[in-house]
Amino acid sequence: MKGVFGDCQFTCFPDCQLALPPDSAKNLIFVTACWESYIEDLAVEAFDFLLAHAPTAAAIPNKVKSLAIKDIKNDPNPLKLWDLADTGWQAILLAHKTEVHEKWLGKFNTPKSEQVDALYEEMLGLNSLSSYWKWNKMKADRAKTKLDDFITVRGNIAHRIRDAQPVAKNTGATYLTHVRQIVDRCEQAVANHLKAQTGVAPW
Numbered sequence: 001m002k003g004v005f006g007d008c009q010f011t012c013f014p015d016c017q018l019a020l021p022p023d024s025a026k027n028l029i030f031v032t033a034c035w036e037s038y039i040e041d042l043a044v045e046a047f048d049f050l051l052a053h054a055p056t057a058a059a060i061p062n063k064v065k066s067l068a069i070k071d072i073k074n075d076p077n078p079l080k081l082w083d084l085a086d087t088g089w090q091a092i093l094l095a096h097k098t099e100v101h102e103k104w105l106g107k108f109n110t111p112k113s114e115q116v117d118a119l120y121e122e123m124l125g126l127n128s129l130s131s132y133w134k135w136n137k138m139k140a141d142r143a144k145t146k147l148d149d150f151i152t153v154r155g156n157i158a159h160r161i162r163d164a165q166p167v168a169k170n171t172g173a174t175y176l177t178h179v180r181q182i183v184d185r186c187e188q189a190v191a192n193h194l195k196a197q198t199g200v201a202p203w
Contacts, residue, residue, distance in 0.1 A: 027173070043123050059197050064096065120190075150171075
């Protein structure tokens with residue numbers, strides 16, 4: 001997805017311009033930072049596309065609509081429902097985007113599979129994004145566990161916790177290859193979801 005990487009300065013993913021640092025521990029931190037940035041940017045850009053190309057509120061996934069109007073349903077003022085009239089639903093959805101952004105992206109320091117799934121379900125109504133992370137002999141459950149394990153090691157390094165095993169020299173490259181595979185599956189899953197909702201292919 002070119003739009004996500006247009007201003008990127010790293011070679012972690014497509015269109016980036018800087019190679020991995022030589023130190024294995026730094027590699028883990030570096031790739032995780034790229035992954036975190038990517039997953040945030042993709043979610044926001046996909047939401048903006050969904051809102052821009054949804055002809056009516058009917059094109060918005062029910063999960064997103066249910067979450068977006070929870071404050072209105074709980075508001076004691078019955079006139080609050082009129083906020084949904086005409087194009088008011090778009091403003092409600094934008095407010096929902098901001099809320100989810102602050103909840104998940106503002107403190108998105110551990111972009112493991114569970115957090116990623118929750119983010120994409122709340123913001124886009126896409127259920128279990130990580131279930132699409134499968135290729136060749138790699139099953140989705142294994143792909144999730146492998147990603148989470150890499151991020152756990154990264155967290156241990158960042159917090160100066162001694163890991164059970166030293167970081168192998170090729171760990172950074174292996175991690176990068178794994179994340180690139182996941183990125184490809186994220187791109188396709190999100191694109192298919194957006195097209196199914198709006199009838200328009202995003203990329």
